[in-house]
Amino acid sequence: MSDPLDSPDGRPVPPPPRFAYDQHTWKEISYLLSSFPLAVCGFVYAVTLLAVGAGLTVTVIGLPLIAAGLSGARLLGKAERARARSLLGVRVDEPSPLPRHRGDGFFGWLWNGLKDSVGWRAVLYEVIRLPWGILTFTVTLVGLFVLWPVLPFIARGLSNADRAMVRGLLSPSDELERRIEELESDRGVVVDTAAADLRRIERDLHDGAQARLVNLAMGLGLAKEKLLEDPDAAADMVDEAHGEVKLALQELRDLARGIHPAVLTDRGLDAALSSVASRCTVPVKVSADLPERPAAAIEGIAYFTVSELLQNISKHSRATQASVDVWRSEERLLIQVQDDGQGGASLDKGTGMSGLAERLGAVDGLFVVDSPAGGGTTVTAELPWRDRSQQ
Template identity: 55%
Template sequence: MDTAYSAHPTRPPRPRGHRVPVGLRAPFAGRTWREFLHLCLSLPVASVMFGYAVAVVSTSAGLLITFLGIPVLAGGLAGARGLGALERARARALLGLDVAAPEPLRPSKPGLMAWVGAVLKSGASWRHLLYAFVHFPWALFAFVGSVTFWSVGWALLSFPFWYWLAPSYASLPGIQLWGDGTTVLYVSPTVAALVSGVFGLLMVLAGPWVFRGLTQVDRLLVRGLLGPSPLATRVIELESDRGVVVDTAAADLRRIERDLHDGAQARLVALAMDLGLAKEKLAADPQAAARMVDEAHGEVKVALQELRDLARGIHPAILTDRGLGPALSALAGRCTVPVTVEVDLDRRPAPAIEGIAYFTVSELLQNVAKHSGADRAAVDVWHTADQLMLMVSDNGRGGASTEAGGGLAGLAERLGSVDGLLVVDSPAGGPTTVTAELPWRG
């Protein structure tokens, strides 16, 4: 698996810094007003969903004495899933929260009753109904809190302007704070305007962060109740990983078959033909037959070496017998670029993880030799907590990435199939550092 390093990669332009601090920009940012709009819309939307949920539960409960209660409940749950889809769309548009749809319904067989059974057995359907009940009181609180906080903040901030411009207040001695019929306490209009303006400014500046805190609860509710369950997500990941493993195994089998057909098999066929000719010439021309046998002996050695290389590519014997350290040292010795190897392991990981680590380093060193233009490289392996860490670095031209279609993308998929991770740091001009993280499973 090869990964092409870009010869002349370009750095993305560095974003320019804003002259206005983020705290002063936040009240006017689009994100703030989208979140405020989301909080304002939550109450009417939640009211509709809450009313729908109450109607579904009460109607189906009232009809349970008859057979109609179960289909009505199933239809209500299906409608709740539809309302949940609208809520996910609203969260995506206003909160930037992209939540995947829950696992689809899978009836065991065609027919209405099979569909009703699938709806009632679906945990996602019941979570959508629960969302309608849970979200309503929170939406009411968030609506009142956000609208009150935001309107009072802007009113206090603008108070100095409209108070001084109102002629009806010009003759007043100030703002009355307290009075018992005999004693009245006034505050100067200037002081009142200054204090209210300061409090209003603080509330306006704090408003965006209040909205983010309130919408964070909405994010948790949408993600937890309207999205796929953790178990379903894990099943989807495992299905995807299984596909990657199957494809990788099929590709490896095709490579082995091609190497056998084009290499050792072709050489052994030629060897059999040469030995057949030597056998025919053995009586008539013993010297020529001896030369042909000698050449065949050389071909046997070459075929044996090819078979050893092929076996090493499948699973090297040194890895099984002596472990990852000696195997990587032998691998580095065959690389055309000088490589230093440092392995710090107090024990061996699981054989499958050990094999994946070996072939990960092997492919990375092949990329270094073929594409990086480096004159030295280094391999570091260590064990931390429950992870096996690999790092391959070189001083080449850089530009490596895990973009789709490249060799590193395929390698990242292989590591992901065993819950591993591949991180590439390769700026233009180098150096390149590729770090792989694998579960230990020792």
């Protein structure tokens, strides 16, 4: 019989009393007996950290010592969570690691360490646990020889108090703390994506329009030299340069469209998706049910998500037709792109699909791929709506 430690709504519920020395009771007894020696070690560590660190704050090593000691307290808390999980069945989320920002340096590390609430709560846990550990060790040890018939009840009551201490002091303090790690990861994705986009723009300018404009300048220079001695040749060179100008303008328009298309800004997501669908090599049916426009940033992410998916369909799917559906559901923008191609698309790391999933995840979006081999591909994306009026 397993411990019903959580209610259906997710709140912790103390396990019910048991009337036999089953494996759960013996685990609780083991936990209570082992708490005393571990509590002594933890108490010595915490008191030494506080006393020595506080005493040395007048020197340059005091605060760094406290910060390093709090990192050690984190490790003690992690060990205690593992012990409680193994012997008491307490399911406690791991707190997020300390945020580390590139370029913070020593003082950034020091400040993050000193304000670490997880480390301070672990220190408090070690200080409180010694007197409690002495009490539980004594009562449990006496119970083994004197109070044998009622020891399961005693062990259950004492271990329930330990469960409450672990949940109260060693679990993440609130939802914000649990989100820190995700936000740190999301920030890295956004930075990497922006850097990749800048490299792409630089490459497209260098290899495309810039090279063409250089050739244009050289051609016009030669035409100028031949203008008097060979007007016909100069005229031909000017005509050729005129063609180069048209091509350069087209490349610049394509590049600008890749950054942020004017049709998206002027006419919204429906018209922009119809425009990008018209350039797909596979016939695409676009359906958009958007009574109003979402935030500009969300429109941009939705546009480029569909654009990349349609490029994948053109290059890899071997499909004969595709569809794009966009609609609003409460405060979410939903996108579904389907094709009847060969399937086999995946979210494996390093693929274009995984990059799209990371981009959407950075703004609390979702990205789901259903692509059985030979059965076509359905990609469903979900983004927060975020009204323009709230920007």
